[in-house]
Structure formats: C-alpha cells, structure tokens
Amino acid sequence: MDIKVDRTQLLALAGNDPSILRPIVEQFHENSLSMVEEMKDYLTRADFEQIASGIHQLKGSSGTLGMVSLYQSCVDLEARLGDVLDENLLNGLLFAQLAEQVSGSTQSVLALLDRPETTAG
Numbered sequence: 831m832d833i834k835v836d837r838t839q840l841l842a843l844a845g846n847d848p849s850i851l852r853p854i855v856e857q858f859h860e861n862s863l864s865m866v867e868e869m870k871d872y873l874t875r876a877d878f879e880q881i882a883s884g885i886h887q888l889k890g891s892s893g894t895l896g897m898v899s900l901y902q903s904c905v906d907l908e909a910r911l912g913d914v915l916d917e918n919l920l921n922g923l924l925f926a927q928l929a930e931q932v933s934g935s936t937q938s939v940l941a942l943l944d945r946p947e948t949t950a951g
Contacts (some may be wrong), residue, residue: 832939837852839896840939845948848943855943858895859936862888866929870922882911887933897935903928 844850857912863882872880907924 833934834898835938835942836896836898837942839894841943843894843896847951852940854937855895855936858891859932862891862932862936863929866925866932869928870925873922873925878911882908883912888928892935895939896938897939900935903931911929 840851841848844854865888869881869884870932872878872884885904885907889901891906892900893905907928
C-alpha cells in the first residue's frame with residue numbers, strides 16, 4: 831500500500847513541534863477505527879446518511895493531518911455513496927480497505943514523527 835503524507839501540512843499543524851502531534855495522531859487512529867466500525871454497522875441498516883457523515887468527518891480529519899492517501903480514499907468513497915448498488919460498498923469491502931488505510935496512514939505519520947530530521951527548527 832502506497833501511503834502519502836504531506837509532511838509540511840502535518841508539521842504546520844503543531845508549529846513544527848512533532849512531539850505535540852504523537853498523541854493527536856494516536857487518538858485519531860483510535861477514533862477513526864471506531865468510526866469505520868460504526869459505518870459498517872450503519873451499512874447493515876442501509877443508513878447511508880450516517881455513513882456519509884462518518885466518511886466526511888474522516889476526510890476532514892485526515893486532510894488536516896496531511897494524510898493525503900487516506901483523504902483521497904475518503905473522497906473516492908464519498909463519490910461511490912451515490913451508487914447504493916455498488917457491490918463492494920454493500921458487502922463492506924471498502925470499509926475494510928478504509929480501516930487498512932487508516933492504520934497505514936497513522937503508521938506512516940508516526941514513523942515520520944520519529945525521524946530525527948522531523949524536529950522543530
């Protein structure tokens with residue numbers, strides 16, 4: 831999985847102090863995985879309004895954190911919501927992929943924050 835992170839966007843969020851970001855990113859990961867699980871539940875009830883709301887929230891948060899790949903996945907998923915006959919959406923496959931993207935993006939951001947060149951300067 832190719833994960834893209836906008837390092838400039840990410841560091842600007844915390845005034846170039848990566849130590850501030852670690853707990854934010856970890857909380858994002860936890861909240862986002864819970865949100866994906868909720869969306870799966872909404873899918874069983876065909877509650878596409880709640881699914882759309884969850885995807886929109888995830889899109890905004892991932893964009894703010896510079897998680898480019900996850901943001902784009904959310905944009906793509908939002909576009910697919912209009913087609914309730916989309917077999918991948920109906921069987922929940924896209925949510926499994928979205929959860930994988932959340933975890934991969936979070937790991938990439940945390941790895942970036944751990945690199946020595948990611949320091950206040």
